[in-house]
Amino acid sequence: MADPHVEQAQDKFVATIGSTDVTAGDMLYFDGTDWELADADDNTKFAEAMVVNSFDSGDVGVLCRRGIIRDTDAPYTQGASMYLSTTAGDVTGTRPTGAENLMQIVGFALDTERVAVDIKPLHEETINLTPITDGTAAFSQTNDFTGVLLAAANEAAGYTFMVPQNMVENVIQYLWWCGKGTALDASDTYTIDVSGGVDDETTSATTDGIAAAALTVAASDINRADVSAAFDATGLMAPGNIIGVDVDKAAEGSGGDDPIMLACSVVIRCV
Numbered sequence: 687m688a689d690p691h692v693e694q695a696q697d698k699f700v701a702t703i704g705s706t707d708v709t710a711g712d713m714l715y716f717d718g719t720d721w722e723l724a725d726a727d728d729n730t731k732f733a734e735a736m737v738v739n740s741f742d743s744g745d746v747g748v749l750c751r752r753g754i755i756r757d758t759d760a761p762y763t764q765g766a767s768m769y770l771s772t773t774a775g776d777v778t779g780t781r782p783t784g785a786e787n788l789m790q791i792v793g794f795a796l797d798t799e800r801v802a803v804d805i806k807p808l809h810e811e812t813i814n815l816t817p818i819t820d821g822t823a824a825f826s827q828t829n830d831f832t833g834v835l836l837a838a839a840n841e842a843a844g845y846t847f848m849v850p851q852n853m854v855e856n857v858i859q860y861l862w863w864c865g866k867g868t869a870l871d872a873s874d875t876y877t878i879d880v881s882g883g884v885d886d887e888t889t890s891a892t893t894d895g896i897a898a899a900a901l902t903v904a905a906s907d908i909n910r911a912d913v914s915a916a917f918d919a920t921g922l923m924a925p926g927n928i929i930g931v932d933v934d935k936a937a938e939g940s941g942g943d944d945p946i947m948l949a950c951s952v953v954i955r956c957v
Contacts, residue, residue, distance in 0.1 A: 712775035723775035762795035873939025894919035
């Protein structure tokens with residue numbers, strides 16, 4: 687943008703500008719100390735505010751969450767959604783195309799000179815995944831709950847999903863199962879392995895997992911385990927990654943007390 691300025695700034699506040707000089711209309715994020723240029727190349731640098739005027743590094747500047755960027759060079763396409771750019775601080779009418787770029791819509795073009803900016807706060811999304819069998823296990827039902835029955839050691843259930851491209855933070859993951867008429871004690875155990883990657887990477891590009899844990903549940907009850915430790919590896923839960931989840935029955939306890947694997951729930955924060 688050649689000569690931008692910000693009009694009708696709303697939700698204004700003052701904050702310390704970080705290590706880089708900023709220009710009116712730049713997108714900024716808070717790094718825990720001060721405010722730096724937001725960048726779609728890194729989903730931890732999502733836009734949280736827009737700078738109202740130009741300020742030098744270290745200045746106490748005025749920021750806002752809503753307003754209008756005006757550029758008399760008319761660089762915009764009317765009606766276009768405007769994304770946070772992979773050029774730090776910028777907005778763009780072109781959706782970023784990098785494999786793990788953050789897709790954050792920060793506003794839309796009112797006309798060729800003006801962009802209406804409305805930076806939303808983070809919100810949570812939950813992805814619920816239905817299990818499939820790898821062929822070693824069978825589907826089964828108890829009452830109204832249908833899933834993959836892990837009846838013997840080494841039988842497995844799997845889940846696959848793509849991390850939403852507007853994801854900025856991993857929150858928690860749950861694994862759900864139920865009993866099939868008989869209580870499960872701690873002698874039935876499972877392991878969970880998670881892999882992730884993008885186009886042209888191997889299916890084990892980034893991996894994580896949890897060692898054997900008990901599949902306990904009362905007779906015909908539902909149980910839930912926090913398995914988020916299996917999703918913690920750096921770069922695993924990244925925007926656009928395809929994720930594979932493998933749940934194996936590691937050990938078979940006493941016969942007839944097998945679990946039916948139900949959903950895997952993935953909770954994330956998004957822009």
